[in-house]
Amino acid sequence: MVKLSVVIVNYNVCYFLEQTLLSVRRAVEKLAQPVEVFVVDNNSVDGSVAMVQARFPEVQLIANRDNPGFSKANNQALRRATGQYRLLLNPDTVVEEDTFRACCDFMDAHPDCGGLGVKMLDGQGQFLPESKRALPTPEVAFYKMFGLARLMPKSRTFGRYHLGYLSPEDTHEVEVLSGAFMMLRQTALNQIGLLDEDYFMYGEDIDLSHRLRQGGWKNYYFPGTRIIHYKGESTKRTSVNYVFVFYRAMVIFARKHFAPGRAGLFSLLINAAIWLRAGAAVLERLAVRVAPLLLDAGLIWAGMYVLKSYWENNHKFxxxxxxxxxxxxxxxxxxLVWLTSAYLSGAYDPPVKTSRVVRGVFLGTLLISAASNFLDAWRFSKALIILGGAWAVAAIVGRHLLAHFIKYRDLRLSEHRQKTIAIVGSGPESRRVRHLLEAAGVQARVIGHVSVAPKPADTLVPPAAIPLPVPPPKSRWASCGSWPISSASTRSMN
Structure with missing residues (x-):
């Protein structure tokens, strides 16, 4: 009998999918019981299907010719799965070697467990609060959407959305599990049904968690194992599109599970939050683009005030x-003329180059000087225009230098900064990664590799000890877009 069925829905995250499948392969070896793995690809265009076919022949691949959404794609595999437990796993995750064993043991020991979630960490090793959540009732949703949950995350009243008052180091019964890692009992699914296909993306995990509890089952948060979740690779969470899709899913949930009056209140809150969050997302992106220009404008205006005062007192005819x-x-x-000209000259494009700033401000100064000849009422001082142009260059370059120094502790603005990398993997895989980095022209300094072969201690091998191989025939490689795939991983040191 198959113990576990792993279902992964993929959409254009080929590289992350490969890392996920490599970790799944290791975790399957530790379980020592039959496991089946499904990948449902929603019409990716980045080579995901070819990569899975070439590198993971043990995977049961379902390649859709369109994108039917997350719920429908999961259900495609769930209907074919035969495992006692079913795991919904995101393609941008990495599981520990004992994750499957630990989770199956937990569910074996807790027959009332219908759904199980684990401790999730982001790519920087920080705990992800969505590992455990409460049901988004109108009150809980209000506190979340209007920032009270963030201000008081450990409050039992305001911090319920992420259950911040519960320790992430202890096992808890919770209301909602994350769809990034949701292990389900097959008998529970037989009772309550599969994912609701009204949800295209987001919200289906909340709906399924709620239906499990309605069916008499319990959902548990289990920190006995951890996964890495590189959240938001398919959809950036600061985007306006994410805001609309996520909160619209909440409206579907409210209309389905709440009484008409509460659903109406919830929908009102959701729609208010949609426009507030969408507006905030637009303003945030605008602020990131405009803030440097506004800062430079303020610096130039202050400098012009000092120049004017000096000129009035010492040189005015x-x-x-x-x-x-x-x-x-x-x-x-x-x-406005100086900054527009500088912007169009590429002064704000990375990497920052002083020549672009000088060219842009110089052209702006010529334009201002020429225009002042035709406006007698606004003809003040050619000298102040020229001095102002010089100050504008100094202000813009100086502000860039200060920001660069704070970040990198040097003043080399246009230097392309190399990353320092150590490669973790077997010898052949490490050589493949080094070859790929060189072939792709990646600016990186490889200081060595950490072997994963059994040794008394891992050894950091100098790069000179790892000769670069001759590029193998293309037929031996599966490709994620233009990037060949490697099972070794790289770790940046800066």
Missing amino acids: VPGDYPPQYMTVAVPAYI
Whole structure:
């Protein structure tokens, strides 16, 4: 009898999928009981299907010719699965070698467990709070969507969404599990049904968790094993599209499970949150783009004020102050021309180059000087225009230098920074990775590799000791887009 069926739905994350399947392969070896693995590909265009066929022949592959959504794709595999337990696993995760064994043992010991989630960490090793959640009732959703849950994460009232008052180091009965890793009991699925296909993406895990509890089963958060979840690889969570898709799924859930009055209140809150979050996402992206320009504008305006005061007191041909409109109208117009010209000249494109800043501001200065010849009422001082242009260059370059120094502790603006990498894997796989990095022109310094072969201690081998191989025939390699696949991993040191 098959103990476990693993179901992975993939969409254009070929590299992450390969790492997931490699970790699954190791975890299957530790379980010592029959396991079947399904990959459902939703019409990826990055070579995912070819990679799975070439590198993982043990996987049962379902290659869709369209994208039917997450729920439908999972159900395709669940209907074919035969395992006592069914695991829904994201393609951007990495499981520990004993994850399957530990989870199956837990479910064997807890016959009331219908669904099981584990401790999830992000790519930096930080605990992901969505590992354990409460049901998003109107009250819980309100606290989450309007920031109270973030302000008071450990409050039993305001922090219920992520159950922040429960220790992530202890096992707990919870209401909602994450679809990134959700182990399900087949007898429970037979009773409550599969995933609701009204959900295209997001919300289906909340719906399934709730139906498990309605059916008399319990959901558990189990920290006895951990996984890495590189969350949001298919959909960036700061995008407007994510905001709309996620919160619309919440509306579907409310209409399905709440009484009409509560569903109406929930829908009202959700729609308010959609527009607030969508607006915030747009403003955030705009602020990231505009903030450097605004900062430079402020620096230039301050410098122009100092230059004006100095020029009035020491060099102005006709003694007296410039009219107020010089600083309130003329100087802002100068700044707009300088920054626009600098922006169009690539002064804000990485890597930052001083020559682009100089070229842009110089062209802007010429334009300002030429325009002032035709506007007698706004002709103040050619000298201040030239000095202002020089200050604009100094302000923009200086601000870039300061930011660069704070981040890198040096002043080499245009230098392409190399990453320092150690490769973890077997000898042949490490050589493959080094070859791929060189073939792709990746700027990286490989300091060596850590062998995974059984030894008294892992050894850091200098790169000189690992000769680069001759590129193998292309027929031996599966490809994720333009990147050949490797089962060795790399670790950046900076």
